[in-house]
Amino acid sequence: MDSVVSDAALGVAPLLGSSEPDEDLKSWQTDRTRAPIATKIVVAGGFGVGKTTLVTAVSEITPLQTEALMTEASEETDDLTATPGKLTTTVAMDFGRITLDDDLVLYLFGTPGQQRFWFMWDDLVRGAIGAVVLADTRRLKDCFPALDYFESCGMPYVVAVNHFDGSERFEPEDVREALTIPAHIPVMIMDARRRISAIETLLALVGHALEETPE
Ligand SMILES: Nc1nc2c(ncn2[C@@H]2O[C@H](COP(=O)(O)OP(=O)(O)O)[C@@H](O)[C@H]2O)c(=O)[nH]1
Numbered sequence: 001m002d003s004v005v006s007d008a009a010l011g012v013a014p015l016l017g018s019s020e021p022d023e024d025l026k027s028w029q030t031d032r033t034r035a036p037i038a039t040k041i042v043v044a045g046g047f048g049v050g051k052t053t054l055v056t057a058v059s060e061i062t063p064l065q066t067e068a069l070m071t072e073a074s075e076e077t078d079d080l081t082a083t084p085g086k087l088t089t090t091v092a093m094d095f096g097r098i099t100l101d102d103d104l105v106l107y108l109f110g111t112p113g114q115q116r117f118w119f120m121w122d123d124l125v126r127g128a129i130g131a132v133v134l135a136d137t138r139r140l141k142d143c144f145p146a147l148d149y150f151e152s153c154g155m156p157y158v159v160a161v162n163h164f165d166g167s168e169r170f171e172p173e174d175v176r177e178a179l180t181i182p183a184h185i186p187v188m189i190m191d192a193r194r195r196i197s198a199i200e201t202l203l204a205l206v207g208h209a210l211e212e213t214p215e
């Protein structure tokens with residue numbers, strides 16, 4: 001997928017005085033109303049649910065990560081029973097970018113999962129069009145705080161179950177019922193490691209956010 005940056009670079013020539021305008025210009029370069037729209041999306045969910053994995057899978061830039069080795073000091077705080085192989089954790093946030101369809105650029109901000117970093121959330125979600133709440137069916141309750149947060153601030157969100165190998169597969173409607181997610185909110189089963197699957201989730205959120213936010 002072409003990035004907006006390289007397309008924009010192609011459009012520089014006419015600005016430098018070429019006498020052949022218009023020809024290779026993309027519509028959004030001549031029509032100011034079609035300039036790429038940059039949107040901010042938050043990826044939230046419990047500890048170890050796959051937020052960093054999702055941002056890494058879709059990002060076209062090297063994602064900024066703030067992983068830190070976990071030490072024994074966090075043993076009592078961070079529950080590792082479902083992710084025993086997890087050695088690092090996100091201490092501040094993940095950041096990535098993905099360009100969809102030439103004129104839509106998504107900036108992804110992954111939240112830190114641990115409760116002790118929640119003071120950051122209000123800053124992190126500012127200006128976002130919506131959020132993906134990741135869930136793991138083995139520890140569904142871990143996503144309640146994120147659900148509560150977005151419900152209470154009125155931010156559009158979708159629920160994406162990151163299906164881990166070896167865990168029981170549930171239908172989206174079972175998850176909706178278990179989490180009492182309202183009918184108009186998309187609930188989907190995905191795999192945070194697969195780019196296409198993660199992009200489908202992001203597109204579902206963009207569509208849902210557009211429906212929820214009248215122009
Ligand atoms: N089997 C499997 N492992 C996954 C999946 N998503 C993430 N993981 C692994 O689960 C661990 C936690 O993921 P991470 O993205 O760091 O979680 P975060 O705390 O939400 O950022 C990592 O070791 C990932 O490789 C998945 O869909 N399937």
Ligand SMILES: [Mg+2]
Pocket residue numbers: 051052053089090094110
């Ligand atoms: Mg992380």
